[in-house]
Amino acid sequence: MLDTNQKSAADKFILNKLDRRSFLIAAGVFTGSVSLGGLLSYLYRKYKIQPPYSGSESEIIRHFHDHLFPKTADSPSASEINSIDYLQFVLIDPEIDEDNKSLLINGVTWLEEECQNEFNKSFMNLSASDKNRILRIIEEANWGYRYISLNLNYILEALLSDPIYGGNPDEIGWQWLGHTPGIPRPTDSTKYNSK
């Protein structure tokens, strides 16, 4: 659980909304013992603010990410590397380009609209081949290409960034690829946005 000091940091974060300095402090709350998803849920609940995605949108994104990055015999799925929590970590980062954030938030709605128009079904209920078909269709549009490309970027960040950022749990991504991280690794006081 979050202790008193951590709540204090979170208070500052919320009171200042997405103010950069406060984000840095709040990001410092998140340690190895508290998952990123847990921290985000805590913040949303306590301050009654809307998370970037509704529950159903999160579910669509989960299907979308697991289609882009599926589980195989020797490798984890997007879900297993916490890609959605990682994406929400990206969305609350004030340093990330606002246009990209808007696309990440709106893209799920537009993807779903395309699925309804083409198949009269949600992306979640499409077969694997129809999921590929709809993604190839939206890839032809500028927004669709960027949307798929951005999600791939963040899935691969979740796969291969240091676990301190919430993805790559137990170094599962590094192990899959036999990757050796560099030393020294980031700590709570040296990681991204810790200052």
Place this chain on the structure above:
Amino acid sequence: MNYDYDVCIVGSGAGAAPIAYELSKAGKSVVVLEKGPWYKTEDFTKDELLCCRRSVYTPNLKDERHVLENKNDDNEWIGRSTYDTGRDFWNGNMVGGSSNLMSGYFHRLKPEDFRLFSEFGPIDGANIVDWPITYDDLEPYYTKVEEVVGVSGKIVDHPHQEPRSTQDFPFQATAEHPIVNKIDEACRELGYHSIPTPRAILSKNALDRKACSYSNYCGSYGCATDAKGSARAALLNPAIETGKCEIRPHAMVFKLESDESGKVTTAKYYNEQGKIKSVSAKVFVVACQASETARLLLMSIGSKHPNGLANNNGQVGKNLIYSAGGSGSGDILFKNYNDSEIAQLKIQGLFVNRSLQDWYVIDDRAFGKRSKGGTIDFLFRHANPISRAISQKWGPDGLQWGKALKDSIKSYFTEGRHLRFEIFNDWLPTDDCFVSLDPEVKDKWGNPVARLRLGYHQHDLKVGKYLANKAESVLNKMGAENIYSSISGSPPPNLVAGGCRFGDDPATSVLDKDCRAHNVENLYITDASFMPTGGSVPYTWTIYANSFRVADIINSRL
């Protein structure tokens, strides 16, 4: 008149730090104004997200950007903001500048580089000139950099070895990856002379700094042991210890004010809170990387400098140059080697210290008349896993995902090593490559941003392709597969010079041979801006050496 300091230095990288080091050691009071933050050694980790995936070491483009001019299909120069295109032209916004993030491939210029015009003659459309100093003038300072900043390596005989006043480097070469034996063998068979690449990296504890830890994450990263000869670790830290040097981070200088005589009196800057502050000094040194140095001078209008400081002849910003050339690679696939060789190839962290300078001068009828050539450096593809994985998201039919993506990533990471080469040749100065102030786009403080016209000379590509063919022949001889190279006129933002070239004629240069502005008695410029031609190696060693030379000149006048 009272001054706050003897010397005020704008910028804190390779061009600035030797001035701070030498003058503070000589007992002069020095202040360094650096736009970026002050990271300490303990702040540097091997974190790809922080280093390379977010704008931590560079300004956020929404706050500060460039406008880049490129030619469209109708041969018109079209300017677009880097915020709009996402093409980031910043690097190393911090105390110590981009020297913190360099790979430290250190080559000296050669005597021919100081007399390019006399040695090779004119080329249509290029503003080639000789330097006002010779290699002999700079040689003692190259040696000083080897000793003070710390350069490791081993001298071997080869056709284009430049003259040296010492027999070998003061520090033995860093440990090398076994693949250098394969490179050497291929070069021997081809009749080439592979040479150990000198590195600004300490192979042993020395100079109050620790030896390299071979972390496998060097270029683009700050050094966690201070083995890398950054301006911060090698020069600014000792300068601070003298008690005579003060560093002010988050100090964005936006104007150098001058008096009725034309001398600079004051540097005005915004501090971290956005408040305007000022510093007075006897001597001012500007070294904030070529395009920003020109921008600052152009913004610094005074009664004697109506077109910008030191710009009465319209030369500031002109003849900007980059490092021409490009890169290439080949796959060293494990399937072609036995288990013992594979184990050797898989070793991480050791350096591929090999270069070729056989064609530093090209004397080949198939190429044309005798011409200046360049340098080839070999290296492994950077270890950054995220960028390597993202490079696999493009398949034969556009984006790829699912099993196809995972198979590509798995193969890329586990089936071989990716040996790269980089080509360095002269980016000829032309009228189509320069810095000006953008008439519309401003930074977050409301000042005009630098507008860069990025034209290049076709000759640059001809030389680059010639060298790339030679590099490819080495990879081919080694049995590499999927060999390719890319030579283009796209400028590397971290290898920039010119814009305030030095020379004897004020009509065609900004600085005299001492790197003092022709018409500003107390203004020196010591980053790569002074270079009228760039040579065919990375610039950092030459920037350091020239700055040590100018430090002696300034010290003698104070």
